[in-house]
Amino acid sequence: MADIKLGYNTGYWSAGPPSGALEAIQEAEKLGFNSIWTAEAYGSDALTPLSWWGAHTEKVQLGTGIIQMAARTPAATAMAAITIDHLSNGRFICGLGASGPQVVEGWYGQEYPRPLARTREYIEILRAIWAREAPVEYHGDFFDMPVDGGMNLGKPLKSTVHPLRNDIPIYLAAEGPKNVALSAEIADGWLPLFFSPKEDAWYREQLQAGFDAAGDATKKDRFEVSSGVMIIPGDDVQKCADMVRPFLALYAGGMGAKGANFHYEVFERMGYGDVADKVQNLYLDGKKEEAAASIPLEMVEDVALVGPADKIKGELDKWRETCITEFLLSGPAMMLPIYAELING
Template structure:
């Protein structure tokens, strides 16, 4: 199983020590480094800035918000970064949810699966650069149908470094996971658990079986963000993760549409997820955090003393996951890499 480093979101500014951690990741033999965006810092600028200090490690976005850019703008950025990195770029995309898509980007949210399918297809056509790009879809039209009538099909002025750039899709629901298997080169799960492996294998298998699918399970990448905390006390380690879980389960999404909450409900924590959401939306964030059992953290993380983590790692190695994406400073990455090696 490969290791990757996920820088994560910014808060008041760039994560402290990010460049040192990226250099440590490359020094330690990590396979990839990833940036994120939501409605603050963007994913592309930091990847180019910090990625310039690397020479081997792959550089990916986890994720680019599709509603933030047109498909052609994303394809332009992907080709640019692929050239600058010498062919090391991975384009990670995600549909996000209605709160962000409509509230921040001012774009309609309905039919995200259709939007994703069309988006990926346009990106691939731009990068392939075989002919001027035209597309007549439900969500996207090139040239625009109801404009001035002066639009014309265009082909990128930049020749791609590679005719195809790997595209990974962030997905949580079974339909979106199946779509990732059908049209993409990898899947970016957020709250994966070995206990949910069979559920996701089935969703992936559905996508692989569709006509025109690009991959099989054997050559499909699954890069999962997995908290790993090496600590002698399991409860203390879990305490570092619970506030973030409370945020995602309780506050990252509307009450009636929260895909993160649904993941934990499928994992067997439906009652917990309901309680956490109720407390969080009522402004009782500390109580929401306290309502998360340590077992939930252990199901989706690797925490505790080194021997416990090593013993549990075997279950992860039997799953569809091909890469564990870690977070933390340079010292944390070195410590975790030693435990996982």
């Protein structure tokens, strides 16, 4: 089998920047990793650290994993993308996502309904700005350029800066079936979360629906699927799984409200509805440790690689057979050579 591409995820900040991020990024480039990625939730933003750390690299691609669309107008995101793409000599990947209603409505003060339709409009505007073929005029359900109102002095404008690339790649974060299909239809790549090899056929169906809607017979061959994969090597499988359980509990139980948690729905589709219910109830009651402890090993092993090196290498075959084209890894610099050896030998 051909080597799978590797990327490095710096992850979310906590009270401050992740320790050792620059060292790990430089190690990733030294090892020949394809990309590095930054994230944002409701603390640090994704673009500033990507520029800062990216300035210390030369070849690795620089991706946002992800820019929350509610955080910026399409024009602001398009401007940032043009800027970083120039400064990095054409290495920027614009990773986008809708986030969830708690963050969008609570932090950004925007309404959340119809995120797919909003995403479609957002990306159409990005493409129009980067194409720079004409002043941008767009009148949709969510975005109005120029706006109808105010002083009524707005006029269609064209970026003063010529993009280094008019086709800056867009990767869309998606979990639900319609959103996964949308990524294949209108984006250049898909950023899954909690990908499970046993769900590969189902995901391929959604992607194919998107490729069909795009009407481009060649798109499937150049479409990227860059998926985060947690790898915890160690002799004791359960102890390794314990490193993953709090992360799964946070997303399945604590991210979003009951009835509006897309991560919960991912595990429900995998057949862990009862577990997800229990985790969510415990987590929302403030019993975070109990929530994590209630996650079975099987559920961890469906979305992560844990345990002795030989076990991980044996399980990697089923991951290689999926639609994933790039593994996005996390951890300190010292772990990256170990990951690379486990995955590609």
